[in-house]
Amino acid sequence: MGLFIIGDVHGCLNTYIELMEHWDPKTETMIQVGDLIDRGKHSASCVKLAFELKSTFKDQTIFLKGNHEQMMIDFLKNTGSKNDWLNNGGFQTMENFKANDLDIHFYMCWLNTLPLMWSNEHVVVSHAGFSTAADDPFDVEDPSGLLWNRKPLLNLGKVQVIGHTPRMNGKPEFSAASNSWNIDTGAYRNICLTGIRLREDGKFLEAINVPTSEKDVDVEKVF
Structure with a gap:
């Protein structure tokens, strides 16, 4: 099977x-x-769609945990700072979950089961990548771990694919030094997915870039 790897969605359902x-x-x-989740207009529907896709295409879909899912989990389980996620x-x-009459705790439980890597x-895929600085890349609180890293990536001898740090030119970036792709192209910043x-x-x-739909973000609130 080939691989189709998608970057950070951040609530941009239509995109x-x-x-x-x-x-x-x-x-x-x-x-x-x-x-x-977070920042785009349709976080709840994005999670619901992902859950349904995983149920329908169990063997053909892999959803990984990102730092925003972890912040949501920590908040709802009262294990993290209350302001980190809300802000x-x-x-x-x-x-958005309330407006769509969806049980955020039900979906939180599913999100909590998502792996940190595939x-x-x-090929190895994770949210933020294997860093040269991580003490434990699988520690969800490690600032240089697979959820939070923004440090240089290790060359693992495999193609490494990550998101997390937006490419503001709207183009995925390949690094020969680490043999890695960063495919976060700022969907929530009204650029593209x-x-x-x-x-x-x-x-x-190939890379496929879809411009962010005007239905997904409030342009005046882009941050």
Whole structure:
């Protein structure tokens, strides 16, 4: 199976749906790097759609946990700072779940089960990547771990694919030094959402960029 890997969605439902039209579930595994929620207008619907896709295409979809999912989990379980998530789009996300009559705690439980990474013999995918500075990359509180890292990436001898740090030019970036792709292209910043198509052996085939739908963000509130 080939790989279709999607960057940070951040509540941009309409943009996400348009990008998924390029995914072929018969020949490709779709992997989403986390941060489905916060900042865009449709966080609840993005999570609901992901949950339904996983239920329908169990073997063809991989949803990874991002730092925004972790902040939401920590907030709802009263294990994190109450202001961290609320000040990073959490308040709007909570209101969006209420407006859509969706049980945020039910979906929080599902999000809490999401893995931090996916890999095969040639490719490894995570939200923020394996860093040169991480004490424990799988520690959800490690600032240089797989959820939070913004430090240089390790070259793992595999193609590494991450999101987390927006590429403000709207183009995914390949680093030869770390053999890695950053595919966060700032959907919530009214730029675009990106998916890259790789062969199972990690060979890059193409990037697909979908401009952010005007239905997904309040342009005057973009941050």
